[in-house]
Amino acid sequence: MSAQADSPMDTEQTARRSIGARRNPASQEAILDAAQAVLQEGGIAGFSIEAVARRARAGKPTIYRWWPHRTALMLDVYKRFKNARSFPDSGSLREDMISFLGDHLLGFWRGSLCGTVYRAVVAEAQTDPEAAKVLKAYQGERMAHSVRMVERAKARGEVPRETDGELVIDLIVSYAWHQLLLGQVDEAMDKVPAVVDTILKGVLGYRG
Known part of the structure; x- marks a missing residue:
């Protein structure tokens, strides 16, 4: 019997773990999507790197490597528009x-x-x-x-x-x-x- 194929969730998590110091455009957009969603649902008071990491299923170290603080991430969400x-x-x-x-x-x-x-x-x-x-x-x-x-x-x-x-x-x-x-x-x-x-x-x- 052939090995069971990876589920979509396994594939996504593997992709997230592969994110390194260089920004992967698809992963960057996924994090920005998550940041936008957190802002829309919780406002400024509910916005944090931790909340975005949970929503994007990304590691906090990766987000902090690309956006050193929450202001930089908020501003990048703003700049998309x-x-x-x-x-x-x-x-x-x-x-x-x-x-x-x-x-x-x-x-x-x-x-x-x-x-x-x-x-x-x-x-x-x-x-x-x-x-x-x-x-x-x-x-x-x-x-x-x-x-x-x-x-x-x-x-x-x-x-x-x-x-x-x-x-x-x-x-x-x-x-x-x-x-x-x-x-x-x-x-x-x-x-x-x-x-x-x-x-x-x-x-x-x-x-x-």
Whole structure:
């Protein structure tokens, strides 16, 4: 008689044990799926590496090797959704900024798990140097993409060549963060055009 075939559970557990220092894409996605599920079911208070390990049937050492603390794992769950959204490119800086602030930031956080997760990441970064480092690196990545909206506007002659694109993005993002941390995202949505116009006309001398 031939040997009994491995059950799907045995095969999955073997695959989990084979995870090493290098991230296996399928295993990484399985862990992120588990992390998302834990966040959705238990919220921030119920989120931990231990809870994710149980849900993913993965070893805690493996998760800690890839994500050294829970903030890094939460941020990667957040990035799965955020990175799927393309930056606006309408041909108008004002329209791009309205879309960026209203849809890409406030609208993305509004009434969603993403807003709850990002607020927790920002809060933890205030007291945890490692969390702050992870958040700073993420913000650097986002800035590199966001500032291109201003650079395109310079090329079109909408704003002066000397315009500090990073400062423009910082002003937009800072307003969004403030509203998120105060739990005022819904109210802030109505002010998006006014905020953008104040920044573009008051700070840049916008001519559009």
